[in-house]
Amino acid sequence: MTEKSQVTCSVDFTSDGKRSGHLAIPQSTNSAGWAKYFVPILVIKNGSGPTAVLSGGNHGDEYEGPVTLMNLFRELTEEDISGRIIIIPMLNHPAVAAGTRLSPIDDVNMNRAFPGRSTDTITGMIAHFVATEVLPLADLVVDIHSGGSSMHMLPSVNMHRMDDADQMGKMLKAGRRWGAPYVFLYRDVAGSGLLPSYAESLGKVTLGTEMGSKAQYGVDMLRHTSRVRNVLHHAEILRETPPDPGDANPIVVAADNEEDYIMAQTSGIFEPFIELSDQVTAGQQIGQIHSLEHPDRPTEPVIAQSDGILFARRSIPLSRQGECLAVLTRAVDE
Numbered sequence: 001m002t003e004k005s006q007v008t009c010s011v012d013f014t015s016d017g018k019r020s021g022h023l024a025i026p027q028s029t030n031s032a033g034w035a036k037y038f039v040p041i042l043v044i045k046n047g048s049g050p051t052a053v054l055s056g057g058n059h060g061d062e063y064e065g066p067v068t069l070m071n072l073f074r075e076l077t078e079e080d081i082s083g084r085i086i087i088i089p090m091l092n093h094p095a096v097a098a099g100t101r102l103s104p105i106d107d108v109n110m111n112r113a114f115p116g117r118s119t120d121t122i123t124g125m126i127a128h129f130v131a132t133e134v135l136p137l138a139d140l141v142v143d144i145h146s147g148g149s150s151m152h153m154l155p156s157v158n159m160h161r162m163d164d165a166d167q168m169g170k171m172l173k174a175g176r177r178w179g180a181p182y183v184f185l186y187r188d189v190a191g192s193g194l195l196p197s198y199a200e201s202l203g204k205v206t207l208g209t210e211m212g213s214k215a216q217y218g219v220d221m222l223r224h225t226s227r228v229r230n231v232l233h234h235a236e237i238l239r240e241t242p243p244d245p246g247d248a249n250p251i252v253v254a255a256d257n258e259e260d261y262i263m264a265q266t267s268g269i270f271e272p273f274i275e276l277s278d279q280v281t282a283g284q285q286i287g288q289i290h291s292l293e294h295p296d297r298p299t300e301p302v303i304a305q306s307d308g309i310l311f312a313r314r315s316i317p318l319s320r321q322g323e324c325l326a327v328l329t330r331a332v333d334e
């Protein structure tokens with residue numbers, strides 16, 4: 001983490017104004033021995049004040065963040081803010097350009113690559129620059145996600161549970177102010193190295209989102225993501241009160257237990273029995289898996305191990321053993 005990044009940035013973060021540029025990541029390819037891969041970066045700064053770092057496209061098949069953040073940059077003027085907003089709208093740019101969750105260059109998941117290394121493959125080099133040069137500048141970190149290709153999600157602002165009660169309180173307050181229907185407290189069941197985890201470990205007020213999915217992408221979901229303005233106003237960066245406050249009393253839900261994340265026990269075609277926001281009780285069958293090889297055999301039942309509402313479910317029928325089929329959450333008193 002102490003090694004200097006090999007990534008260069010064409011914009012400066014310190015002077016007032018509104019400007020766009022790029023990160024340049026060294027690459028040597030079959031078509032160019034000497035090359036740089038450009039990742040756009042946008043900065044608006046006006047005087048002293050807090051800094052927000054906003055990212056989208058951490059997963060390349062989640063376009064809610066890129067669209068929202070590019071619109072935000074176009075619409076805001078320097079006079080609209082106090083402080084600074086740094087936007088990386090397409091963090092895993094190769095993946096956004098390819099429409100894939102992971103980078104097609106190195107097959108790496110950006111949200112498992114933090115804090116990266118200066119000598120990593122391209123995804124880890126981008127993560128390392130963001131971890132060492134950008135996130136330390138932030139007071140507020142927002143990383144906009146959705147369920148992408150594989151999961152339908154109820155629209156939420158999300159975060160881990162923090163040991164630091166002061167940090168957790170600030171994150172919950174900021175999360176509620178977004179105005180999404182849900183604030184979702186989640187745990188990591190599929191690895192470490194997340195951008196939000198790293199930002200949280202730096203003590204930053206950190207918000208992620210899960211705003212629908214690729215199939216749910218549209219006017220409603222983009223309205224939810226555009227309410228990031230409410231959080232920027234809450235952080236005293238955006239001067240004017242945004243016109244759309246959203247939900248005044250979001251429901252805080254949590255999936256704290258491993259069994260709340262239901263993984264496929266066998267491979268096959270997943271058939272869901274319940275839909276998002278339906279109430280489920282432990283022991284209830286929430287779906288079944290059909291064998292691709294043995295249509296005559298009984299289906300494999302998918303059983304809920306806990307009570308809760310269906311917060312997320314797999315959107316791709318074809319499922320492999322171990323893939324997440326559903327997530328159950330319960331309202332919590334936070």
Ligand SMILES: [Zn+2]
Nearest residue numbers: 059062145146
């Ligand atoms: Zn994502």
